Amino acid sequence: MIFQTSFYKSKNLLLIEDCEPVRASIKGMLQQIGFDNITTVSDAAQAMQLANKDNFDFILADFDLGAGKNALQFFTELSQQALLRIGCCVLLTSAEPRRLPVLGVIHGAPDAFILKPFSYVELEKRLAKAWSNRVKFRKVYQALRQHNYKTAQLELDPIINAKNSTSLLALRLMAEVLVAEGSYSAALKLYEQVIQQRDFSWARLGQAVATLQIEDFAAAELLLIPLLELDDIRPEALEWLACLYLRQNNIELAIKQLVELLKLDNSHLAAHSVIASSWLWQGQPDESSKYWQKLIQQYRFSAFDQPDYYFALTRIQLEQTLRSKQSDFLTMLKKTVDALAMMPQKLINEQTEPVTAVLRARLMLLQGNIAQAKQQFLQLSAEKVVAEPAAILDMARLAFALGDIKNSEAYLSQLKQFTPQKPDLTGEYQRLSAEFLVKQELQLRTEIRQWNQAGMEQAQAGNIPQAISQLRQAFMFMPCNTALILNFLQTISQLPADRTLKALAKLAMVALEFSNKTAANQQRLEQLLPQLPEMYFD
Template sequence: MTSRRAFYKTKTVLVVDDSDQIRSYLKSMLLLIGFDDAILARDAEMALGHCRRMPFDFVLCDFHLGQGRDGYQLFEVLRSEQLLKPDCCFLVISAERQRQAVHGMVEFQPADYLLKPFSYAELERRISRAYHIRQALQLAYQAINRKNYEEAVQACDHIVDHKSQYAMHATRLKAELLIKLDRYDEAEHLYTWALTVREFGWARLGLAVTYGYQGRQDEAEALLQELSGIAETKTEALDWLTRLYISQNRPAEALTAVEQVARHSPKNYLRQHVLATLSTIDNQKQQAVQVYQRLLTASRYSMYDTADNMLNYARAMVEVAKDQQEKDRNDTFTRIDAFVTTIKKRFHPASFEHDRMVLDARILLLQGKTAKALELLQNSEELTLEKPLSPSGMLDRARAYYEAGNLPMCDHYMAALSTVAQDDDLYCSALNLMMQHEQVKHQQLRQQLMQQNAAGMDAFGSGQYSIAIEYFRKALETMPANVNIALNLLQAISMRERLTVDLRALAQHCVEVITEGRLPMEQEKRYQVILGHLDL
């Protein structure tokens, strides 16, 4: 007992709980265990302040911290700001049962979950176990922190070679490191060996992951389907199943898988974001709006609580508006305008003005106000020079420029988007699929546009003006802000001897598109000649 007390006496510990009584109770327990003192924090912000001032060996944090960030959101911020030492033991305390990650030792995870109520003996046992596992793997985690995965593998080998009681922990960590190093057959061998010792859930899941990376997709799918029906592995098996379907360009199946796991983790921002992305790809735009709306609440107080996250809800509503009739569309625009006002109340307008301008430009384009939309896009470009763009912001710009008929700028932002979606994770997998989906959609629309315009030109050249009008009209529907198509359509209409009411309205619409847009100088004379043939 004396040696244990002497050991803990040199360690630092932070207790985070919103209850004064529980904080005091935990502190008294920790002092009995042997800690010299315990730093107390009543909420996540106070805990962050302590962690920015000094490193801790242990953090005991309640999951529910009242108003503000919860325990896991605090953990995410500490991890992203690198305020936790590689060997720090972060223990989550909760009245609800929490499950440790089955796969993900390489990524820093909470060391353990403590279910309330617990005794002094249980607290001491769990702290001791968490610390000694961290200590045994300390050199490996330090190497991982430096992103030196080869060195981390060697550290794991050293633990196994010395037949440490933590050899299986080292084997598990090594297998994940081998996957990160693309040494999939070696990882498969380790997982297969571990399963000869015991039917570890993490080993079966790891085996499925190696199958997927090695192109053995049927084997991976079958095993992941099986593991998704087991409580211990369900969440991560569904995550990997989603990734597998995405890699196979099977968005409908990926959506079904992520819908299942998202229901069980409503506050997991990245997983919900993937659900919204796959909903959009599957053309379930209303569902995407609902998911982004839920994220407004789920991300509150987290590191994802940003103006960009709030704008995603508005962007999703613009996608819905594209398919609506004028009255419903105007109602949607009114809702978007009111919502953007709430963003301004929470975040300084200057921090997201460049993105808001793109949103406004897309609305103006749907209203046929091309000139104002192009002006906003130009102004946004000038502001963007000083600000980083999120993946969602880049995608929104690509869509805006496509809708405005500026295909080179659309391609520019699609290319820029591909450079930020490089990580090997579920979020980037979904983002890449969205990018591919948008590129295919844009290519198909471009092909359709070229075919319609070419057919219209052929019909016009052979004097079949009614047929030419129909082709050009369809082409303009494909790209409503394209002034060149509007000019071709107007010219075809001008060849009719008598204009019906509908043709006159269509001609007037073409004039509005051309006036709002930017007609090339070499086409201006042609435009004036066409107008001379029309009596509008």
């Protein structure tokens, strides 16, 4: 025994293994080693629930966990949500060799990979080594958890200089810390020094990524393309090559890399998001909608179900509803409401609730529930919890529709200034999305002015049906704009009572209650009201 039995008795261990006989066998080994506090589960979903409320010192997980997420995906999710204790050791097991990511140790990486079958002696040896390394790097990971990169570097220096079995890992960490703090040239120099000593695949990939970050795109491409031939880093090389092409706004080449990446990892959320959104960026919302629907059908209720699928689909259908013909409006609106309601309850949490709420508020507005939509907007504005580009635009659109131009401009300014947290594939996706959304919003505001102007010109020319069509389109996006409402009411007052216009007319009258009216607006309204058919007041 490397450690005393009393050491293991004081530790909590989570064992994740989907095969019951193997689970029982490994639990027996752990008890033989000295563990008393052993929690066993069969899949990642159960493990995630426990990780939310229990603190484990060790997690031992089989790589393949049947249907749902594998152990590596489970570990990644734990790391992203900061659910792992800094000192927790994570060991993965499998009956066959598995590829593990070569970049990303800064965010934490599995401490060991154990090939089945193994003895309790081998298991104890790997557990003890993992714990010893965790102790050595504890202060490093504490600093990284706080994004204190300078302190992390100071803690890594003596480990590197010790030139022992942990020095290489410390060197990898140092290079990634330099990248994380934006010291790309220093990171590139360090990777090149490592490559001069030994041709590590992680160093070659790191060299390419650092070169990309200093925006030497031609050199980065030359470094990345040969890495596609290396099985152990091919997925990451494809991802970073796609990132490079996105940085250059070469969407077509980026998509080609992501299609290849999905052949190796079909549950890669960022890759799916870029491909689905690329259709939208190219002006093909129907194709984008089909892609999101395919993801929902494929992953609904599985471990890979994501709220972004439902949000993206809802936004596309909401835009199509706003631009639909009057005869199609109610059908389209119901379809959009159903798309958002389709999202499983398990996906609602502190991060997704505000996004869901602002989308609901936009739908409330179209349903005529202006007071509720306004109340929801005021609550979300006070909490300031929306930070993702599409959700920021949702807030800008909601404020604009409510006639709150000041807040709408503030959110649009926030979107224009949006900067991704990380310069990776997700970051590039967010950057391109923000740029597209800003462009789309500015174009929409131009369209609204054109619709209003064309509507009034058609009304003056006596083409009332055409005038109503143009003004209605502007009104759908800006229902609480007093001048626009009055233009619409003035136009429909020139026609006999029309049941097909009744709902729209009533919505306009309700919207007037929540719009800011000048004295001139009020006077104009008083002149208009007697001219409107009584049907519109029922």
